[in-house]
Amino acid sequence: MILPQNNKLPISALAGIFNNTSATYKFYWFVTIMEIVVKEHKTKISLWEIIAGMIAESWYPIHFFKLSFGKSDSLYTQSLALQQELNIPIDADKKKVKQLLIDNINDNHIKSLLRVFSLNVPYRFLSPWIKYTSDKNVISRSQQFENECLYAINGEYIDVNSKWIDYLSEHYLILKDFAFWNLTEFLQKRNPNVPNLPSKLIKPIQRDSLIKQHKYWNNYIETVGNLKCIYTGKTLLPKNYDLDHFVPWSFVSHNLLWNLIPADSSINSSKSNNLPPLDIYLKPFSHIQHEALKTLYEKNPNDNILEDYLIVYDSISDLVNLSESDFYDVYRKTFSPMVQTAENMGFKIWQQ
Numbered sequence: 001m002i003l004p005q006n007n008k009l010p011i012s013a014l015a016g017i018f019n020n021t022s023a024t025y026k027f028y029w030f031v032t033i034m035e036i037v038v039k040e041h042k043t044k045i046s047l048w049e050i051i052a053g054m055i056a057e058s059w060y061p062i063h064f065f066k067l068s069f070g071k072s073d074s075l076y077t078q079s080l081a082l083q084q085e086l087n088i089p090i091d092a093d094k095k096k097v098k099q100l101l102i103d104n105i106n107d108n109h110i111k112s113l114l115r116v117f118s119l120n121v122p123y124r125f126l127s128p129w130i131k132y133t134s135d136k137n138v139i140s141r142s143q144q145f146e147n148e149c150l151y152a153i154n155g156e157y158i159d160v161n162s163k164w165i166d167y168l169s170e171h172y173l174i175l176k177d178f179a180f181w182n183l184t185e186f187l188q189k190r191n192p193n194v195p196n197l198p199s200k201l202i203k204p205i206q207r208d209s210l211i212k213q214h215k216y217w218n219n220y221i222e223t224v225g226n227l228k229c230i231y232t233g234k235t236l237l238p239k240n241y242d243l244d245h246f247v248p249w250s251f252v253s254h255n256l257l258w259n260l261i262p263a264d265s266s267i268n269s270s271k272s273n274n275l276p277p278l279d280i281y282l283k284p285f286s287h288i289q290h291e292a293l294k295t296l297y298e299k300n301p302n303d304n305i306l307e308d309y310l311i312v313y314d315s316i317s318d319l320v321n322l323s324e325s326d327f328y329d330v331y332r333k334t335f336s337p338m339v340q341t342a343e344n345m346g347f348k349i350w351q352q
Contacts, residue, residue, distance in 0.1 A: 056098035274350035
């Protein structure tokens, strides 16, 4: 990804900030500094505010989506410890997380968990401008803004180089995309089987509507009369059910039909973010999926929503015509590795 050029600034140095990166710190350090400079118009920034911002920015991918940051990444391990210590909800937004950390920064235990990020990151980040020899050397040279480095380190603060302010503000969205594009490449190597990883780097503003999916299942239930919930056995009537993501949305990050099932309204709160035990529920789930697909394909084979199933099989008409056992085999091959990957990431099996 090519950054916007500026004849007065060493853009090549900025473009190299993520070279030779072995952990996620630099990505979140840069994004947090930019956000404070551009949105809060501050140029003298406490290291502790940046560190709190790093934790907050990475909160959702770590706690809600359970992405792996790598075994040696302290951002992941310290974030887990902070969540336990402060009892912060896993789906808290980043403003709340950042403020809670800042409010508790004078707590010795909280500060000790955050201190690791003050030891190397501020100095190593400046390597494209100032070759690292020692912290003291980097501090001295940064205070001269050597090679027009991004900031100077002054005690527990950084002072952002005034020559970079306009550039950061003008190109904020491009630079943020640059950081997240590099972060995606970094995390994809550590989460090779995780679907839709780029969408898991930030908390979505809101989830997509399920109107089309409800219409599909209402149509099916109206056609067959009623449906039994695979989890509770209760009768489900049109418009009187919830749609359950069989494998949780926080893992799949989509609302495609092949992972949705009508369920009793008590299930979403009970099952929540947990994985279904496949030995109990995959066969009844597969059976209802197959019956609904056959029924609604026969009524309207050109319904665009049926294209959702092309993810699990390359021909909808062929999928419809599979025998019950062959259809189940397709679902078994789809869901078994998915659930295993999710379990390896830390998602729990639902205990009903």
